[in-house]
Amino acid sequence: MRGAVHPNGTAPGNASRRGGCKHMLSGVNVVEELKQEGRIEPYKHAAAGWGALKYVALNLIKEKVAGTNYKTLFRQNQPDGFDCPGCAWPDREKASTFEFCENGVKAVAAEATGKRVTPAFFAAHTVAELMEQSDYELEQHGRITDPMVYDPVTDKYKPIGWDDAYQLIARHLNALDDPHQAAFYTSGRASNEAAFLYQLFVRMYGTNNFPDCSNMCHEATSRGLPGTVGVGKGTVLLDDFEHADTILVFGQNPATNHPRMLGELRECAKRGATIVSINPLRERGLERFTSPQHPLEMLVGGSTKIASTFIRPTLGGDFALLKGVAKRLVEMDDAAQAAGAERVLDVEFLDAHTSNFPAFADDLRAESWDLLIEESGVPFAEIDALTQIYAKGRRVISCWGMGLTQHKNSVATIHMLSNVMMMRGNIGREGAGLCPVRGHSNVQGNRTVGIEDKPTQAFLDRLGKAFDFEPPREHGLDVVETIAEMLEGKVKVLIGLGGNFSIATPDTPRTWEALRMCELSVHITTKLNRSHLVRGKEALILPTLGRTEIDVQGGHAQGVTVEDSMSMVHVSYGMNIPASKNLQSEIAIVAGIAHATLGSKKVPWLGYAEDYARIRDAIEKSIDGFDGYNERIKQPGGFRLRIASSERIWLTPTGKAQFIVHPVERDTPIKRAQALHGQRVMTLMTTRSHDQYNTTIYALDDRYRGVYGQRRVVFVNAEDLKMLGLAAGEWVDMETVWEDGVERRADRFLLVEYDIPRGCIGAYYPETNPLVPLHSVGDISNTPTSKSVPVLLHRRAA
Numbered sequence: 001m002r003g004a005v006h007p008n009g010t011a012p013g014n015a016s017r018r019g020g021c022k023h024m025l026s027g028v029n030v031v032e033e034l035k036q037e038g039r040i041e042p043y044k045h046a047a048a049g050w051g052a053l054k055y056v057a058l059n060l061i062k063e064k065v066a067g068t069n070y071k072t073l074f075r076q077n078q079p080d081g082f083d084c085p086g087c088a089w090p091d092r093e094k095a096s097t098f099e100f101c102e103n104g105v106k107a108v109a110a111e112a113t114g115k116r117v118t119p120a121f122f123a124a125h126t127v128a129e130l131m132e133q134s135d136y137e138l139e140q141h142g143r144i145t146d147p148m149v150y151d152p153v154t155d156k157y158k159p160i161g162w163d164d165a166y167q168l169i170a171r172h173l174n175a176l177d178d179p180h181q182a183a184f185y186t187s188g189r190a191s192n193e194a195a196f197l198y199q200l201f202v203r204m205y206g207t208n209n210f211p212d213c214s215n216m217c218h219e220a221t222s223r224g225l226p227g228t229v230g231v232g233k234g235t236v237l238l239d240d241f242e243h244a245d246t247i248l249v250f251g252q253n254p255a256t257n258h259p260r261m262l263g264e265l266r267e268c269a270k271r272g273a274t275i276v277s278i279n280p281l282r283e284r285g286l287e288r289f290t291s292p293q294h295p296l297e298m299l300v301g302g303s304t305k306i307a308s309t310f311i312r313p314t315l316g317g318d319f320a321l322l323k324g325v326a327k328r329l330v331e332m333d334d335a336a337q338a339a340g341a342e343r344v345l346d347v348e349f350l351d352a353h354t355s356n357f358p359a360f361a362d363d364l365r366a367e368s369w370d371l372l373i374e375e376s377g378v379p380f381a382e383i384d385a386l387t388q389i390y391a392k393g394r395r396v397i398s399c400w401g402m403g404l405t406q407h408k409n410s411v412a413t414i415h416m417l418s419n420v421m422m423m424r425g426n427i428g429r430e431g432a433g434l435c436p437v438r439g440h441s442n443v444q445g446n447r448t449v450g451i452e453d454k455p456t457q458a459f460l461d462r463l464g465k466a467f468d469f470e471p472p473r474e475h476g477l478d479v480v481e482t483i484a485e486m487l488e489g490k491v492k493v494l495i496g497l498g499g500n501f502s503i504a505t506p507d508t509p510r511t512w513e514a515l516r517m518c519e520l521s522v523h524i525t526t527k528l529n530r531s532h533l534v535r536g537k538e539a540l541i542l543p544t545l546g547r548t549e550i551d552v553q554g555g556h557a558q559g560v561t562v563e564d565s566m567s568m569v570h571v572s573y574g575m576n577i578p579a580s581k582n583l584q585s586e587i588a589i590v591a592g593i594a595h596a597t598l599g600s601k602k603v604p605w606l607g608y609a610e611d612y613a614r615i616r617d618a619i620e621k622s623i624d625g626f627d628g629y630n631e632r633i634k635q636p637g638g639f640r641l642r643i644a645s646s647e648r649i650w651l652t653p654t655g656k657a658q659f660i661v662h663p664v665e666r667d668t669p670i671k672r673a674q675a676l677h678g679q680r681v682m683t684l685m686t687t688r689s690h691d692q693y694n695t696t697i698y699a700l701d702d703r704y705r706g707v708y709g710q711r712r713v714v715f716v717n718a719e720d721l722k723m724l725g726l727a728a729g730e731w732v733d734m735e736t737v738w739e740d741g742v743e744r745r746a747d748r749f750l751l752v753e754y755d756i757p758r759g760c761i762g763a764y765y766p767e768t769n770p771l772v773p774l775h776s777v778g779d780i781s782n783t784p785t786s787k788s789v790p791v792l793l794h795r796r797a798a
Contacts, residue, residue, distance in 0.1 A: 251403015255285020
């Protein structure tokens with residue numbers, strides 16, 4: 001089946017081994033690859049392998065990366081190099097020569113590109129003209145070289161000096177009636193040093209308005225885990241994977257989002273560990289993986305089977321599935337007790353380390369199997385099989401991604417996963433534990449150093465004491481709240497430390513309306529994106545150094561630090577020549593804004609920007625766990641922040657890990673929509689393609705799912721197509737079913753028949769973000785419910 005030709009079609013398929021490097025590095029062949037029309041074609045190969053190497057080469061050439069910068073790859077994720085600007089998967093202390101993956105190379109190539117967006121580019125294009133370009137096209141223009149300010153007379157950006165830009169921001173901030181009329185967004189790529197300085201400036205300015213990217217992804221993890229185990233972070237180290245005998249992977253697609261994780265899973269599978277995928281989709285990387293780091297596997301065309309079992313809950317069904325596993329464990333334990341056999345539950349752990357288990361067990365015994373099966377979409381036999389696998393495991397790690405965290409009941413789901421892990425003592429021992437796999441490379445570090453709209457009083461006390469000021473105490477705004485306040489005219493200034501706010505956020509038309517109501521929008525960035533075009537009345541683009549680039553301050557090359565998904569903090573040094581002489585580091589930009597806005601009588605902002613070690617000293621003084629910061633980052637691999645729950649110390653009100661009881665929620669937006677429109681209502685999940693990272697679109701393929709040269713596709717079960725009277729290859733428009741009377745549409749999507757549970761459909765974001773209602777959020781987390789949107793499909797008129 002073929003889809004329509006896309007004007008930005010890109011490379012299809014998997015490279016043959018016979019073609020080798022000569023084929024992959026041929027500029028002529030790259031041009032031909034990029035001319036391929038859009039099509040749907042099943043992908044029959046293992047994940048990674050020669051296909052990954054081919055796409056590495058294609059991206060290096062497409063981005064016009066200078067050959068001298070290729071050496072950058074061999075310093076990626078190395079102790080003496082730089083941390084990948086992509087995902088937050090941890091690095092091995094003793095790294096191999098090749099510690100990069102396909103998507104990591106795409107991130108580096110995008111930053112090391114030879115393409116430039118100069119003042120001449122902006123002089124040649126109005127904002128209205130640039131708005132007509134796709135997000136992919138905007139990405140392809142390259143690195144921005146100079147600070148720019150919007151000129152409403154010409155509808156173009158024009159150059160501005162750095163000091164003038166800082167003064168413009170300061171005038172707006174100091175003219176506001178209330179500091180809460182400004183919001184300060186943060187991307188997870190910002191370093192610890194930049195994020196700490198940013199939050200210090202903002203709190204001294206007078207607000208806790210810190211919308212950040214974690215509000216849209218793992219917020220349910222950060223809000224859910226403290227209630228059960230006392231700390232909103234995972235409990236495992238990378239070494240635990242060497243000892244685990246069972247690994248459960250919930251709602252995660254490692255091959256695309258955390259490709260280096262597949263190397264760990266490969267080693268686990270090779271030594272006989274049981275790996276289970278719990279996901280509505282059977283993702284290729286969890287089926288078979290060919291490791292580019294193992295020459296023999298590459299040469300013979302071999303691959304390693306990763307997951308042995310695939311459990312396919314419906315979208316939003318993970319809570320009921322986990323509650324079913326917990327109920328089955330109690331049933332098995334009750335039977336073992338009655339027979340005088342070995343207990344299934346870890347009674348010693350339950351007695352010594354937990355509270356409220358009896359109430360939890362009683363709730364499970366009373367729960368209806370029919371309800372759990374219906375709500376999970378998983379037959380009893382499969383729930384039982386998953387429970388048997390879990391009960392057999394002596395050392396179990398549970399990993400999860402946004403498949404668990406972007407639903408209305410996500411916090412309850414995280415509680416239930418914790419409950420299941422506690423039932424057999426799988427927290428706080430070698431080879432076992434909780435493993436939330438974060439997205440952006442320092443999103444966890446940002447939260448650790450203070451990017452938090454709901455800071456604890458203890459954190460504020462210590463920060464205020466360290467810098468002799470009284471921090472604002474009231475909670476600030478998260479992403480959804482910031483957009484709502486903009487729409488009401490209450491937030492007038494938005495400053496973004498990285499990211500692409502206008503595209504990452506839900507309810508796109510309303511978000512854009514909100515942004516255009518701002519008096520000023522400021523974006524600290526490396527490349528052009530949509531948020532620079534959907535602007536406030538005044539707007540600034542402030543170009544910054546990337547993580548791969550040499551950062552010289554005060555006459556010395558500076559390193560920055562990041563925290564990965566497993567709480568390891570390590571230093572990162574860039575090695576490429578900066579894309580422009582007129583770039584400033586994120587830290588220098590934050591310091592410049594702070595100095596212009598507040599002055600430096602109380603805090604030596606510009607002095608911090610001259611030597612990042614001074615910022616680390618300030619972090620050490622302000623935040624627990626960073627003792628000896630500057631010395632400890634000199635250790636190979638850095639150091640781990642203490643996670644109390646890893647040591648079976650529970651920072652909860654009871655001093656124990658807490659079982660939390662939740663009912664199965666029946667009154668959901670999906671069910672209310674189905675009450676109005678019947679089974680024609682589909683539950684939409686938004687997802688990434690393989691050729692994107694968050695909002696950054698590197699190319700237009702999703703080869704593991706068989707999509708080439710296009711992105712406006714929607715994956716639908718064959719039986720649902722029949723029920724709806726539609727067929728693969730037709731085009732449809734999608735409409736959200738919501739209760740506020742606002743029309744939400746996303747038009748012109750190609751129907752693709754796909755192995756996805758009945759009633760569920762999938763499509764890429766950000767194209768489908770207009771369908772996610774602003775106020776459709778997770779309980780407690782306030783995260784947009786991007787994995788459970790009730791929609792109707794309408795055949796598109798010819």
